[in-house]
Each structure stands twice: as C-alpha cells, then as structure tokens.
Amino acid sequence: xxxxxxxxxxxxxxxxxxxxxxxxxxxxxxxxxxxxxxxxxxxxxxxxxxxxxxxxxxxxxxxxxxxxxxxxxxxxxxxxxxxxxxxxxxxxxxxxxxxxxxxxxxxxxxxxxxxxxxxxxxxxxxxxxxxxxxxxxxxxxxxxxxxxxxxxxxxxxxxxxxxxxxxxxxxxxxxxxxxxxxxxxxxxxxxxxxxxxxxxxxxxxxxxxxxxxxxxxxxxxxxxxxxxxxxxxxxxxxxxxxxxxxxxxxxxxxxxxxxxxxxxxxxxxxxxxxxxxxxxxxxxxxxxxxxxxxxxxxxxxxxxxxxxxxxxxxxxxxxxxxxxxxxxxxxxxxxxxxxxxxxxxxxxxxxxxxxxxxxxxxxxxxxxxxxxxxxxxxxxxxxxxxxxxxxxxx
Numbered sequence: 566x567x568x569x570x571x572x573x574x575x576x577x578x579x580x581x582x583x584x585x586x587x588x589x590x591x592x593x594x595x596x597x598x599x600x601x602x603x604x605x606x607x608x609x610x611x612x613x614x615x616x617x618x619x620x621x622x623x624x625x626x627x628x629x630x631x632x633x634x635x636x637x638x639x640x641x642x643x644x645x646x647x648x649x650x651x652x653x654x655x656x657x658x659x660x661x662x663x664x665x666x667x668x669x670x671x672x673x674x675x676x677x678x679x680x681x682x683x684x685x686x687x688x689x690x691x692x693x694x695x696x697x698x699x700x701x702x703x704x705x706x707x708x709x710x711x712x713x714x715x716x717x718x719x720x721x722x723x724x725x726x727x728x729x730x731x732x733x734x735x736x737x738x739x740x741x742x743x744x745x746x747x748x749x750x751x752x753x754x755x756x757x758x759x760x761x762x763x764x765x766x767x768x769x770x771x772x773x774x775x776x777x778x779x780x781x782x783x784x785x786x787x788x789x790x791x792x793x794x795x796x797x798x799x800x801x802x803x804x805x806x807x808x809x810x811x812x813x814x815x816x817x818x819x820x821x822x823x824x825x826x827x828x829x830x831x832x833x834x835x836x837x838x839x840x841x842x843x844x845x846x847x848x849x850x851x852x853x854x855x856x857x858x859x860x861x862x863x864x865x866x867x868x869x870x871x872x873x874x875x876x877x878x879x880x881x882x883x884x885x886x887x888x889x890x891x892x893x894x895x896x897x898x899x900x901x902x903x904x905x906x907x908x909x910x911x912x913x914x915x916x917x918x919x920x921x922x923x924x925x926x927x928x929x930x931x932x933x934x935x936x937x938x939x940x941x942x943x944x945x946x947x948x949x950x951x952x953x954x955x956x957x958x959x
Contacts, residue, residue, distance in 0.1 A: 568753065569813075574746045576739035579707040580646065580672045580732070581606035582746070583714035585616045586754045587670075590641040590761075593621045593632035597651040598684050599736040600674040604646060626651035630658035630671070637667040638775075640766035642718065645669070648736065649676035649690045656694070662729045663698030663791060665776055666764070668721030669729040670714060671699075676736040677923040685924020686736035688836070688889040692865075692897050698791045700730040700798055701866040703836040705822075707744040709863075710734050712815060719758050719805050725797040727764055736924065738838050749813045757812055795867040802864060820869035821876070822861040825851070829858030831940055832876060833932060835886040836862050836898060839921065843886070845929035850936050857936055862898065873905040882914040884939035886932065886955075888921040895919075895952040916948050920955040931955065 574582065580603045584592065592611070594604035610616040619636075623629045626647050633643040647655060652673060662669050673691045677683035688703075695701060702717060704710045710732065717730040734740055749757075765773065779787060803819060810817040824844050826832055833843050840861025850857035860876055860883075862869070877883065887896025894900060899917030906912050918935050921927040935955055942948045 568750045569747045570750070571745055571747045573743050574707055575602065575741050575743050576704075576707045576710050576734045577602040577674065577741065578606050579711040579746045580714055580734070581610060582748060583711045584644050585610050586748065586751060587642065587715055587718050587758060588755070588760070589616070589618055589644045591619045591621065591633065591636035591643045593623055593629040593636075593643070593645045595623050595626050595629045595647070595651065597626065597648050599676060599740045600646045600648040600651070600672070602740075603672060603674070626654040627658060630655045630662065633669045633671075634658060634662055634665065634667060637669050637763075638665070638767045640761070640763040642761040643669050644671070646672040646674065648674045649678055652690050652694065653678070659694050659697050659699065661776075664787070666727045666791075666794070667729055668718070668727055670717045670721060671729065671731050672714065673731045673733045674736050674740045675733055683923045684736065686738055686888070687922045687924065688733070688897070689922075691731055691733050692889050694731070695866055695897070698728060698795070699866065700728055700795075700864070701733065702730065702864055703733045703862065704739065705838050705841050705861060707739060707742070707746050710739065711746050711748060712809065715754060715758060716805050716809055720798065720801050722761055723801045723805075724764060726794050726801050728791070728794050728798065733837070735837055753813070757809065799867050799869070818863060819872070820862070820864045821872045822863060823876070824859045824861075826858035826860055826876060827879070828856055829880050830856045831882045831884060831936065831943055832858045832860050832880045833884050833886065833936055834860045834862060834898070834902065836865065837888065839886055839888065839927050839932065842927060842929045843932045846932035846936055849929070849933050850940075855936070855940055857940075865898075868901055868905070870905040873902055874909050874911070877906055877909065877911045877913050880913050882916070882939060882943045884935060885915070885917045886927070886935060887917060887919050888927070890919055890922065899952070914943060914948055915951075916942065917952045918955045919952065925956065
C-alpha cells in the first residue's frame, strides 16, 4: 500500500505540491489572479529547499512560456501557470510549444475573459486554445488536480506523444477552496515518474536544426504528426491513469467519469466541478422516477469520440451543460458531442445548456432544473430549443 501524506490544500497549492513531487527543474512565473498563489507557493518551496529548481521571474506571460520553451528545448522538465488574459498573451508560444513537440505542463486556472472584467471562472479562456495541439485535462476536485499534474508529465513525455498539456482547474471554485489531498511519497512518485529523457535537445556540441522554416512541400506532414501524437495519447492517457490508480490506490475514471449511466434514459454531460454537483441532481431525479445519469468529461483533447458513442448506445437523450460559449454557434462541448455522434447508428436527442459563465454558481438544484426541462422535451419527443441559456436575467 502506498505511503501517503494527506494535507488540506487549495487547488492552487495542490498544483504547487504536484510540481514539487514531479521534480520540475525550471519554473517560469508571472502572476495573474487567480493563478498567483500557485507560483507563490512554488517560490516558497524553492526557497525552503524542498524543490531543487530554477525559478525564473519573467516580465510577462508571453515570456513565461518562452522561458519554458527554451528550458524544455535544453532537455529539462518545466512548468508554468496562468489564467484568462495571461493565456491569451501566451497564444503565440502555445502554438510554438506544440509545434516543437515540447512536453511542457501548464496549469490553467480558468477565468472569464473581459471586458466586462471578471476574475471568476468559465472555460472560454482555455477552450479558445483547444485547436493548437495541447492535451487538455479538466479537474473536478483538488485531489484530481494533484493526480492530473503528475500524470500529465508521464503522458506528455511518452515517446508516442511528446506534446504539451494544460491541466484545468476552475477559478475560486477549486483554486482557492481547501480540500483534503492525499499525496504518495516522493520515492513512490519517482518510481512512477522517472527523470525526463527528451527525444531531442539543443546542444552546442551536437548541433541540430529545429523549428526552422518549412516549405509547403513538408509543412502538412508536421501537422499530421501532431494529429498522430494526439491519437496515440488516446492510448497513453488510460494506460498512465490505470498505472497510477493501481500503484497508489486511487479510482480509475478514464476519459469520462460515469455515474448511473448504465440504465439512464437521459444523461447529463459536463466538465469540471459541475459534474460533481450533477451527481446530487441525478440522485434527486431518480427519486422522481426519472432514470438520469451524469457523464463528466475529464479529457477534452484528445476528444473521446468512441466513449461518447458508447454512452449514446443505451440512452435516449444527452443534455450537455457548457460553462463556455462559441459566439455565433453554441456551447463548445455541445458541438463536439454532436459531431461525435454524426452518422452514428445510435443518435439520441441532444440539447445544450449554457450556464455558469463568469463564475455564476451552478448548483445541483440548477442542474436538476435543466434535467427536468430536457426530460420534458424527451417525453414529448421534440426539443423546443437546441441551445438554452440557463438563468438569463431579463
């Protein structure tokens, strides 16, 4: 049995301790609310000698990711963190890190974009970067935050993948909320996550050309290789999580955590903390005689098409709750779910709800109300409105 230390940690501190246990060698830090306490705590760990790392205080978020790109290119394990406009400022580097196939791990404390200005959560910041070649993991509690950061390094550094990863936690709902976090010993983590062995490095004694101009004759092949790596990640992610769960005694959840989905006539689908709230809503709906289930999507990139189709086999409706909006379209998760089901033999009714933008609370009572509305349409056999903005003040 794993030797564990359990501490009461905020989500941000859970990230910082995971960075320590992962033995990261370079941390690039620039503050932005509500991410700041991640890099502050890491600075404290470095100062106390608990983390042997180079801590670089840079002048901007763009520089933070640029420093990680440089350090990772030199062959060391790196980390940074940001939120909202900081992530937007990094955008060029986000492209560069994926294109250079650098297994950087970055914590994203999702925060709404302004204006109007907000320091509270929604997913529009991280989802605006979804197509750039980064793995994206979405956490529902602080234990999952710690576990996901450790696992992300092993996934990203796998020779079949070699891509960067964003680990998402919600502003204040997780970042500043304290929960018990159980951590294996450093020796056990070292056994699970060995030292980084890069596939290539910048070395003056062994010069290579990397990241240079590519002609139209070959550019497309580089993009194809990123897509191949994402497909490989679909195999590596469950391998790594199963090993972690087996070694340390945690529950294996997979790409999608399911709750009461086996006989569900309506499945509520979401990401992050809403998925935890939805379990209470499902229990209440079951008491009403409604066979409801919850499917919490944990990995958004690579997207689990096959798992979505499996969910669709035995249900009549999927109701997606999005904490995001693609303006001019609909909720981003909703679009991806429908796309996965296109042309599939089993095609349940689908409805999308937009909820919780800018950090507005989405309680189990709200999820229950959304479930009842969707169920009413299911019984009628007709969806009145495919996308519903829940709780809009008129």
